[in-house]
Amino acid sequence: MDTLIVISVVMVAVGFLARTGWRSWRASRSAGCVSDCGCSPTSKAPASWDKTGVV
Amino acid sequence: MTDLAVSVVEPTPPTPPSANDAAVLRLALVGNPNTGKTTLFNALTGLRQRVGNFAGVTVERVEGFFRTAAGTRVSCLDLPGSYSLSASSPDEQIALEVLLGRARDGWRPDVIVVVADAAHLERNLYLTSQVMELGVPVVLALNQMDVAESNGISIDIPELIHALGIPVVPLVAKRGQGLDALGRACETAVTLSAPSRKFALPKAVEEALAPVVARLEHTGLSASAAQLEALRLLSVQHAEPHLAHVDGLEDARRETAAVLAQIGLAPQRIEADARYGWIGQVLSQAVTTRGDNGRSLSDRIDAVTLHRLGGPLLFVLLMAMVFQSVFSWATPMQDAIEGSIAAIGTLVGSWIPEGDLRSLVVDGVFAGVGSVLVFLPQICILFLVIGVLEDSGYMARAAFLMDRVMRRVGLHGRSFIPMLSGYACAVPGIMATRVIENRQDRLATMMVVPLMSCSARLPVYTLLIGSFVPASALPLGFGLQGLTLLGMYLLGTITALGVAAVFKRTLLKGPVRPMILELPSYRWPSAQTLAVTVWQRAMLFVRRAGTVIMALSIVLWALATYPRTEADLSLSDIAQQEQQLESSALGQLGKIIEPVVRPLGYDWKIGVSIAASFAAREVFVSTMGTIYGVGSDDDNAAALGERLKAERNPVTGAPVYSTLVALGLMVFYVYALMCMSTTAITVREAGGGRIGWSWAAVQFVYMLVLAYGAAWLVYNVGRALGFGG
Numbered sequence: 214m215d216t217l218i219v220i221s222v223v224m225v226a227v228g229f230l231a232r233t234g235w236r237s238w239r240a241s242r243s244a245g246c247v248s249d250c251g252c253s254p255t256s257k258a259p260a261s262w263d264k265t266g267v268v
Numbered sequence: 269m270t271d272l273a274v275s276v277v278e279p280t281p282p283t284p285p286s287a288n289d290a291a292v293l294r295l296a297l298v299g300n301p302n303t304g305k306t307t308l309f310n311a312l313t314g315l316r317q318r319v320g321n322f323a324g325v326t327v328e329r330v331e332g333f334f335r336t337a338a339g340t341r342v343s344c345l346d347l348p349g350s351y352s353l354s355a356s357s358p359d360e361q362i363a364l365e366v367l368l369g370r371a372r373d374g375w376r377p378d379v380i381v382v383v384a385d386a387a388h389l390e391r392n393l394y395l396t397s398q399v400m401e402l403g404v405p406v407v408l409a410l411n412q413m414d415v416a417e418s419n420g421i422s423i424d425i426p427e428l429i430h431a432l433g434i435p436v437v438p439l440v441a442k443r444g445q446g447l448d449a450l451g452r453a454c455e456t457a458v459t460l461s462a463p464s465r466k467f468a469l470p471k472a473v474e475e476a477l478a479p480v481v482a483r484l485e486h487t488g489l490s491a492s493a494a495q496l497e498a499l500r501l502l503s504v505q506h507a508e509p510h511l512a513h514v515d516g517l518e519d520a521r522r523e524t525a526a527v528l529a530q531i532g533l534a535p536q537r538i539e540a541d542a543r544y545g546w547i548g549q550v551l552s553q554a555v556t557t558r559g560d561n562g563r564s565l566s567d568r569i570d571a572v573t574l575h576r577l578g579g580p581l582l583f584v585l586l587m588a589m590v591f592q593s594v595f596s597w598a599t600p601m602q603d604a605i606e607g608s609i610a611a612i613g614t615l616v617g618s619w620i621p622e623g624d625l626r627s628l629v630v631d632g633v634f635a636g637v638g639s640v641l642v643f644l645p646q647i648c649i650l651f652l653v654i655g656v657l658e659d660s661g662y663m664a665r666a667a668f669l670m671d672r673v674m675r676r677v678g679l680h681g682r683s684f685i686p687m688l689s690g691y692a693c694a695v696p697g698i699m700a701t702r703v704i705e706n707r708q709d710r711l712a713t714m715m716v717v718p719l720m721s722c723s724a725r726l727p728v729y730t731l732l733i734g735s736f737v738p739a740s741a742l743p744l745g746f747g748l749q750g751l752t753l754l755g756m757y758l759l760g761t762i763t764a765l766g767v768a769a770v771f772k773r774t775l776l777k778g779p780v781r782p783m784i785l786e787l788p789s790y791r792w793p794s795a796q797t798l799a800v801t802v803w804q805r806a807m808l809f810v811r812r813a814g815t816v817i818m819a820l821s822i823v824l825w826a827l828a829t830y831p832r833t834e835a836d837l838s839l840s841d842i843a844q845q846e847q848q849l850e851s852s853a854l855g856q857l858g859k860i861i862e863p864v865v866r867p868l869g870y871d872w873k874i875g876v877s878i879a880a881s882f883a884a885r886e887v888f889v890s891t892m893g894t895i896y897g898v899g900s901d902d903d904n905a906a907a908l909g910e911r912l913k914a915e916r917n918p919v920t921g922a923p924v925y926s927t928l929v930a931l932g933l934m935v936f937y938v939y940a941l942m943c944m945s946t947t948a949i950t951v952r953e954a955g956g957g958r959i960g961w962s963w964a965a966v967q968f969v970y971m972l973v974l975a976y977g978a979a980w981l982v983y984n985v986g987r988a989l990g991f992g993g
Contacts, residue, residue: 215621215623215624215625216624218625219624219625219628219826222628222822223822223823223826226818226819226820226822226823227819227823229815229819230816230819230820230823230883233815233816233819234944237944237945237948238948
């Protein structure tokens with residue numbers, strides 16, 4: 214039983230990584246975000262731009 | 269931060285209403301940079317924000333939701349900061365499209381709120397005067413009234429309302445003052461007719477513009493909005509693709525430009541003169557300034573922060589304090605998290621019988637994820653301190669100080685922003701290069717942004733510094749650990765400038781263009797803005813630890829555990845664990861990698877951790893956590909640093925990790941591009957296709973060569989000089 218759980222968990226982890234890798238690849242070819250930090254309001258370009266006053 | 273994940277950040281506790289919900293008041297926030305627009309947006313919406321991209325373009329779209337005191341539901345769109353509606357960069361253009369109701373997703377504002385800095389009203393009224401011509405109700409939010417008052421500026425609000433003909437609301441957004449009044453003003457504004465232009469352009473200009481205006485009116489724009497758009501089209505030299513379908517527009521635009529040139533009129537100059545003439549009248553009616561002869565507090569502070577010698581010195585001192593605080597303040601919280609994770613790991617482990625499942629949970633999940641999670645306090649402190657510097661207005665001074673250096677290496681001053689963003693994460697940093705118009709400058713900046721130490725490197729640095737650099741105290745309250753961390757950040761930054769200089773003198777030659785910089789008044793940072801910033805960064809970190817890092821930890825645990833071999837019972841327990849680890853799939857892979865990393869002083873465990881961290885840098889720490897979790901016989905999931913210190917070479921018995929090895933490893937991480945997301949974004953932003961891939965390959969290879977070479981030098985030169993290792 215334990216072995217079955219371990220195998221299942223590892224397979225789910227592999228599947229999750231494959232899915233995120235595939236999504237990242239797909240996003241690199243479109244207008245979407247390639248990572249979660251690319252869409253953060255605190256790190257977006259316009260906000261940083263605002264705060265430095267560079268024009 | 270680096271990662272594999274693709275997601276749109278949605279820190280939205282309550283379900284936000286749909287943007288197309290008819291019962292929702294749609295509000296667009298516009299304003300000059302540095303007016304506190306984002307502070308106001310955060311104050312109004314809190315964490316009820318939704319972040320994504322504008323349809324069809326890669327400009328970020330931040331929408332928030334709130335209710336007014338009267339209960340009206342409001343959908344609020346935070347548009348990129350802009351000095352005028354004469355849009356030239358992609359983010360300015362998208363702001364104009366939204367305000368004109370031409371956004372592809374159909375979002376049209378019911379009310380436009382112009383956020384203005386009360387201390388610099390003249391410049392802010394320029395944008396206000398343009399927005400007032402769009403045919404949409406407008407509210408003027410006069411922010412930073414406290415700064416204006418302390419500067420001796422007195423604004424007669426009723427008189428200003430009278431002069432402008434729109435609702436005006438005084439605010440101090442960072443303290444939440446005036447927010448209810450702003451909500452009421454927006455509710456009232458939708459019931460009023462849209463404002464109109466308060467001044468006239470010279471008759472000759474109006475007549476020359478008429479053919480362009482007539483064609484734009486056919487697209488549904490009001491007369492005043494069409495005239496504003498006509499003036500903009502004359503300045504951008506061509507009609508954008510989305511206006512290409514308007515019959516005869518491009519011909520009319522060219523004809524008008526020729527007519528105006530013939531009679532010697534420059535429309536932008538005439539427009540600016542007319543607007544500022546009217547603004548002067550408004551200010552003379554509504555604004556009085558007392559005792560303007562003395563220098564303001566900001567000017568007096570700037571005398572120190574921008575001093576030719578004192579400025580850079582203060583900058584370095586401030587940065588040293590930032591990195592020292594990461595160590596000094598984080599230790600108690602880190603110890604608490606470390607202890608909690610170890611306790612929970614032990615407790616959970618005691619519920620599961622001895623076997624692979626228990627090892628998976630304790631050595632895989634808890635040791636892997638736990639070893640990364642303990643660095644949460646450092647991440648929070650770093651972003652808190654950087655947030656204070658940003659929100660106080662100091663970062664604009666830092667940009668000014670850095671501009672001299674930027675120009676020397678051949679970069680445009682605007683490159684400072686992407687590089688600064690790179691300290692958080694290279695992905696938004698590379699995206700921020702869009703604000704650089706020149707392609708050579710943009711590519712050069714893109715190539716070096718990943719050299720700025722992102723937050724994903726912080727766990728690697730702090731693990732190694734905390735374990736192998738003594739916590740010796742130095743004068744002025746600094747410590748050796750904090751200075752070592754500062755050294756890593758400086759190394760990345762200085763190398764980035766050097767590499768940019770090489771690119772700008774070889775592959776990406778081009779002239780250096782000047783930068784215009786606006787220095788905002790100093791102000792107290794907004795507690796709410798800081799809290800939102802730190803919370804969002806912390807959640808990103810925790811989410812990554814709970815998703816990508818956990819999945820990788822589980823896979824690496826499996827690789828470090830299987831295939832099972834028969835234990836040699838004559839060996840001690842620890843030796844048996846070590847034998848099993850070495851014969852596992854991960855161990856065998858490590859042995860293949862080992863010859864490559866051996867010249868750097870690394871063993872197979874470090875080699876395999878480096879290889880795993882090509883997915884994301886923090887994975888180095890979680891992989892080490894998993895390897896040392898699997899290779900030990902206790903259930904303590906945390907305290908990875910102690911395990912590294914105790915690690916011995918099985919042949920010589922010498923410590924595997926010395927200060928020199930740790931230093932070389934950190935230098936490797938300063939330089940190596942170990943982030944798939946960064947490569948993906950470079951491919952896209954460098955032009956996509958073969959060109960994008962070529963630049964991404966150049967970036968990856970030069971950084972890897974730099975990393976390997978520098979780590980080799982640190983280790984071998986250090987040993988030659990007798991520093992051990």
